[in-house]
Amino acid sequence: EAGVAQSPRYKIIEKRQSVAFWCNPISGHATLYWYQQILGQGPKLLIQFQNNGVVDDSQLPKDRFSAERLKGVDSTLKIQPAKLEDSAVYLCASSLGVGREEAFFGQGTRLTVV
Amino acid sequence: GNSVTQMEGPVTLSEEAFLTINCTYTATGYPSLFWYVQYPGEGLQLLLKATKADDKGSNKGFEATYRKETTSFHLEKGSVQVSDSAVYFCALGDSSYKLIFGSGTRLLVRP
Numbered sequence: 001e002a003g004v005a006q007s008p009r010y011k012i013i014e015k016r017q018s019v020a021f022w023c024n025p026i027s028g029h030a031t032l033y034w035y036q037q038i039l040g041q042g043p044k045l046l047i048q049f050q051n052n053g054v055v056d057d058s059q060l061p062k063d064r065f066s067a068e069r070l071k072g073v074d075s076t077l078k079i080q081p082a083k084l085e086d087s088a089v090y091l092c093a094s095s096l097g098v099g100r101e102e103a104f105f106g107q108g109t110r111l112t113v114v
Numbered sequence: 115g116n117s118v119t120q121m122e123g124p125v126t127l128s129e130e131a132f133l134t135i136n137c138t139y140t141a142t143g144y145p146s147l148f149w150y151v152q153y154p155g156e157g158l159q160l161l162l163k164a165t166k167a168d169d170k171g172s173n174k175g176f177e178a179t180y181r182k183e184t185t186s187f188h189l190e191k192g193s194v195q196v197s198d199s200a201v202y203f204c205a206l207g208d209s210s211y212k213l214i215f216g217s218g219t220r221l222l223v224r225p
Contacts, residue, residue, distance in 0.1 A: 031211050042203055042215040043158070056212060091158065093213070100146035100165065100207040105158040 002026065004106035006092050012112045018080035021109045025094030032069055033103060034077050035091040043091055049075065050097055082113045116141040120204050120216035127194055127223050135189040135219045137204035146207040147180050147187040153200045194223045
C-alpha cells in the first residue's frame with residue numbers, strides 16, 4: 001500500500017515570497033491533516049479536511065496561509081507571503097476518518113525562510 | 115480544550131535500561147491514545163495505540179496502558195537499545211478525528 005506522498009522534500013525561499021506544498025493521501029482516506037512542526041516542538045494542527053470540507057482550521061494563520069483539497073483527494077498548502085517564523089517542517093497525514101483511528105504521515109517538507 | 119502533556123527530555127539511558135516516558139491527557143469524552151516515534155531524518159510513525167480504558171497497546175517491546183482514572187498513557191520498555199534513540203510523541207484522537215500531539219520527548223540510548 002502506497003503511503004502519504006508529499007513534495008517537495010525541501011524548500012528554501014526568501015521572506016515575503018510565496019510557496020506551495022502538495023500532498024497525496026493514502027487512497028480511500030477521508031481525513032487529511034496539515035501540521036506544522038517547528039524544530040524541537042510537537043506537530044501543531046493547521047487544518048483538517050473531511051473529504052473536501054474543512055473540519056478545523058482554527059490554528060491556520062488565514063492572512064497568509066491557505067489550503068484546499070481537490071475533489072476530496074490531493075491537497076495543497078500555500079504560504080503567501082512567507083515570514084521567517086514559518087521555517088518548519090510541514091507534515092501531511094491522512095486517516096480513514098470513520099473513527100478515532102491512527103493517522104499516517106508523509107515524510108514532510110522542510111521549509112527554510114531566509 | 116483537549117491537550118496532551120509529556121515529560122520533557124532529553125532522556126538519556128544506557129543500553130538495556132528500563133524506560134518510562136510519562137504522558138497525561140485532558141479530553142472530553144473517550145479519546146483514542148497513541149504513541150508516535152520519529153527516528154532521525156524520518157517521518158512520524160505509529161508505535162502503538164489504545165482505543166478504550168484499560169487497553170494495553172504494544173509493539174517492538176514498547177507498552178502503554180490507557181488509564182482513565184489517572185488520565186495517563188505512559189510509555190514503557192523493559193530493555194532499551196541504541197536503535198531506540200528517537201523522539202517519542204504522545205497523541206490523542208478525539209471524536210472529531212482531530213489528532214493532538216504532545217511536545218515530544220527525545221530519548222538517547224548510549225552503548
